[in-house]
Amino acid sequence: MKRMFKFLLPCLLCLSFVCSGSVFAADTIVIKGSTTVLPVAQASAEMYMKSHPGVNISISGGGSGNGIKALIDGTADIGNASRFIKGKEVKLAGEKGVYPVPHRVAMDAIIPIVHNDNPVKNLTIEQLSLIYQGKIKNWKEVGGNDLKIVVVSRDTSSGTYEVWEKLVLHKAKVSPRAQLQASNGAVVQVISKNKYAIGYIGLGYLNKSVKRVDVNGVEASMANALSGKYPVSRPLFMFTEGWPKGIVSDYINFVLSKDGQAIVKKEGYVPLY
Amino acid sequence: MSRRVKEIIIKNIFLLVALVSIIVLALIIIFLFSEGIPIFNAVSIKDFLFGTEWYPTYDPPEFGIGALIVGSFIVTILSSLLAVPLGVLSAIYIAEIAPPLIKEIFKPVIELLAGLPSVVLGFFGMAVLAPWMQETFDLPTGLNIVNASLLLALMAVPTISSISEDALYSVSQEFKEASYALGATRFETIARVIVPAALSGISTAVILGMARAIGETMVVLMVAGGAAAIPESIFDSVRPMPASIAAEMGEAPFRSNHYHALFATGIVLFFLTLAFNLIADYVSHKFKEVGSATL
Numbered sequence: 001m002k003r004m005f006k007f008l009l010p011c012l013l014c015l016s017f018v019c020s021g022s023v024f025a026a027d028t029i030v031i032k033g034s035t036t037v038l039p040v041a042q043a044s045a046e047m048y049m050k051s052h053p054g055v056n057i058s059i060s061g062g063g064s065g066n067g068i069k070a071l072i073d074g075t076a077d078i079g080n081a082s083r084f085i086k087g088k089e090v091k092l093a094g095e096k097g098v099y100p101v102p103h104r105v106a107m108d109a110i111i112p113i114v115h116n117d118n119p120v121k122n123l124t125i126e127q128l129s130l131i132y133q134g135k136i137k138n139w140k141e142v143g144g145n146d147l148k149i150v151v152v153s154r155d156t157s158s159g160t161y162e163v164w165e166k167l168v169l170h171k172a173k174v175s176p177r178a179q180l181q182a183s184n185g186a187v188v189q190v191i192s193k194n195k196y197a198i199g200y201i202g203l204g205y206l207n208k209s210v211k212r213v214d215v216n217g218v219e220a221s222m223a224n225a226l227s228g229k230y231p232v233s234r235p236l237f238m239f240t241e242g243w244p245k246g247i248v249s250d251y252i253n254f255v256l257s258k259d260g261q262a263i264v265k266k267e268g269y270v271p272l273y
Numbered sequence: 274m275s276r277r278v279k280e281i282i283i284k285n286i287f288l289l290v291a292l293v294s295i296i297v298l299a300l301i302i303i304f305l306f307s308e309g310i311p312i313f314n315a316v317s318i319k320d321f322l323f324g325t326e327w328y329p330t331y332d333p334p335e336f337g338i339g340a341l342i343v344g345s346f347i348v349t350i351l352s353s354l355l356a357v358p359l360g361v362l363s364a365i366y367i368a369e370i371a372p373p374l375i376k377e378i379f380k381p382v383i384e385l386l387a388g389l390p391s392v393v394l395g396f397f398g399m400a401v402l403a404p405w406m407q408e409t410f411d412l413p414t415g416l417n418i419v420n421a422s423l424l425l426a427l428m429a430v431p432t433i434s435s436i437s438e439d440a441l442y443s444v445s446q447e448f449k450e451a452s453y454a455l456g457a458t459r460f461e462t463i464a465r466v467i468v469p470a471a472l473s474g475i476s477t478a479v480i481l482g483m484a485r486a487i488g489e490t491m492v493v494l495m496v497a498g499g500a501a502a503i504p505e506s507i508f509d510s511v512r513p514m515p516a517s518i519a520a521e522m523g524e525a526p527f528r529s530n531h532y533h534a535l536f537a538t539g540i541v542l543f544f545l546t547l548a549f550n551l552i553a554d555y556v557s558h559k560f561k562e563v564g565s566a567t568l
Contacts, residue, residue, distance in 0.1 A: 066526070
């Protein structure tokens, strides 16, 4: 009986939301969009709901495009995006009388990492791209030891991969011989044990077990990522319909507050201050 | 309520319970197909199965799972080569040779191996086996076919061993007695009488063990390395089908071509395990020993 109740409860809840949408609307925030921003939205929403009982925040992923689309369609209050809004989307929004406002909530910086014993300190974007395409095959070609390069990449649908593909590979294909790991943590684990390997991770996942490599001579530090000097970084956005009001505004302010930015840092991104 | 009515009610309750699993299975299959088939609007079945370019998120995307199928087969075959002798021989030892005390210890330990969560095995392979293998054989990577096959073999051994063991037990006592009566030694009895009599059960065990290996996800995701290319040596990385599905499904946009392609990969996997089960069924009937010695 209890199990049945557990099963029925969500159904009933959904029903009640549908029936009384207008009643609940004042206290509900719907967030959709980028899976890169998702962890930040999730953790900050949990904390926000704890301190604001009565506010309900529902969050789903689906990618930046879906987030902005949901905002334009009015099915979300906040659309998360790991990129800026595109011209096409602005036009579509204009046609529907929607005015999306971007709020930069964090920076995302992806850094190349190697084994601690690897002498290579700096790689250019060009070299990284060729390594990932499988065209540079030995560390000695880029100033390292005479060792084969083992390329570690991420699953093609992860946000981290997306940044790497766009900012380093410029849409060239990753070699099919590249290894695949399913998370930032797994990449660190693999690289820390393999002196042949190179991988890439979000800046927040860096620890002492691996060595970061500078890109184009710029150190991948929080400061350089924030200033935009470090080339493999991008801002993360939450879009709202018009200038946010009420609890949506309150929530965005929370994300931008000290507590909110602490969450950003904890989730592996670069906080804004 | 009369006894007869009660009987009918109870009978139907049992029928309903039994139906649940069949209905669920049917629903899963329907879902699998309805979500997987649409990919064939974007790519032909031939290109999907035999194409070796797997770039689902590029523009234009390419959906060829040839390299993934090869990856699945190669780790399955290699792990069977390791697991079959281990599983069958240990079953023979436990069923025929071991003294009762040792049997009492071995049997539960091997069964415990089956209960070991695969993520634990995978982590062991990643953190212990891979660095050791890389160091010892001076390889570029320890996350390779051999590593994955070793762990898969470890997972298949309990399946193979316990089913083979049941098959060996069910060989009737009369056969053994007859063999000994003819002056055969213990080894001759095992090799010429007991094992042949239990062959159908042993074959079933082997095939089910292989099915276990081909469907296993976590281990291959963690230790096979995940390179979506046809391997050139057994120390190369591969990406078996389940690993690809597990790694990519979480973030493939709902009902996109990538999503459908992953479901279609699931269909291929489904057909493969189905084939393994049908073969197992066929073998267990075909080579059934006549007499009382059957599984």
